[in-house]
Amino acid sequence: MNPQCLPPATGPRAIARSELILGGQKSGKSRRAELLARDWLAQSGQHRALLIATAQPWDDEMQARIERHQSDRALRVPGMQTLEEPRDLAAALERHSRADTLIVVDCLTLWLTHWTMPAEASTAPLEQNLEPNQPLAQAWQAQAAHFLIALQNATGPVVLVGNEIGLGVIPLGREVRAFVDTLGQLNQQVAQACQRVTLMVAGLPLTLKDSVWA
Numbered sequence: 141m142n143p144q145c146l147p148p149a150t151g152p153r154a155i156a157r158s159e160l161i162l163g164g165q166k167s168g169k170s171r172r173a174e175l176l177a178r179d180w181l182a183q184s185g186q187h188r189a190l191l192i193a194t195a196q197p198w199d200d201e202m203q204a205r206i207e208r209h210q211s212d213r214a215l216r217v218p219g220m221q222t223l224e225e226p227r228d229l230a231a232a233l234e235r236h237s238r239a240d241t242l243i244v245v246d247c248l249t250l251w252l253t254h255w256t257m258p259a260e261a262s263t264a265p266l267e268q269n270l271e272p273n274q275p276l277a278q279a280w281q282a283q284a285a286h287f288l289i290a291l292q293n294a295t296g297p298v299v300l301v302g303n304e305i306g307l308g309v310i311p312l313g314r315e316v317r318a319f320v321d322t323l324g325q326l327n328q329q330v331a332q333a334c335q336r337v338t339l340m341v342a343g344l345p346l347t348l349k350d351s352v353w354a
Contacts (some may be wrong), residue, residue: 155180155242155297156336159281162304162327163340170209172206172340173244180242180297181219188241189220192233194250196226220244226254237294248302248330252323253330255280257315284326288326290331300325304339 157175163169177189179207191213199202213220229251237243245251256276289300306324311317331337337349 141235149302154335155183158294158298158300158334159336159338160302160327160330161335161338161345162302162307162331164307168219168343168345169301169303169340171343172338172345173246173301174213176299177220177242178217181217184240185223186240188215188238189244190241191220191222191244191246192229192236193222193246194226194229194254196249196250196254200252201300221317226251226276226349228283230283230290233287233290233294233298237296237298239289240353241293242299243294244299244301246301248300249305249323251258251325252319255283256319256322267352280322284329291333292299300330300334302330331345 150284159176161169161172177191181187181189193206195202195206195209197206210222213222223232223236229245233243250253291300303323305328306320309319331349335351338346339346339348
């Protein structure tokens with residue numbers, strides 16, 4: 141399949157009020173989210189779609205990867221706008237959620253990375269968001285709780301993309317193990333809050349949870 145093409149629409153696709161799409165690397169997570177955004181835009185000329193991107197160009201390879209994703213996405217879903225917000229997803233969701241707008245967050249894993257394992261160059265803006273003497277872990281817990289509330293209060297559909305990285309061997313290193321644990325906890329919390337949860341495997345969607353749009 142041409143990487144710049146999405147499969148043709150097969151008819152109206154039910155859009156959940158909130159959907160979490162999990163999967164491994166290159167499992168088709170982002171493609172699934174883009175397909176939902178494309179279907180949402182096709183349903184009405186009044187519909188809008190917004191991607192909230194959490195990636196940051198830490199190095200040349202990451203910069204090239206981001207630019208490639210931007211170029212491919214512009215071809216696949218030309219009507220979707222993009223907002224870069226690596227940290228304060230809760231506030232971004234509160235600002236931009238509307239009944240006519242489908243929001244895609246890609247991805248939760250990088251969002252967590254920025255909070256718990258910030259790159260040296262990005263720690264200053266992060267520290268500005270902390271209360272005096274507030275530990276980073278405590279700040280992350282507050283941000284995650286705020287995000288779950290914003291997700292629950294969203295007036296339009298929200299599609300969240302995240303990685304499932306807990307299916308392999310137990311990683312070496314205390315920091316990495318802590319990250320895997322925290323990501324697993326985040327995925328559980330978001331899955332509980334979402335109406336639909338989809339696991340992507342080799343480009344195929346497996347529905348883990350589903351409920352009707354309310």
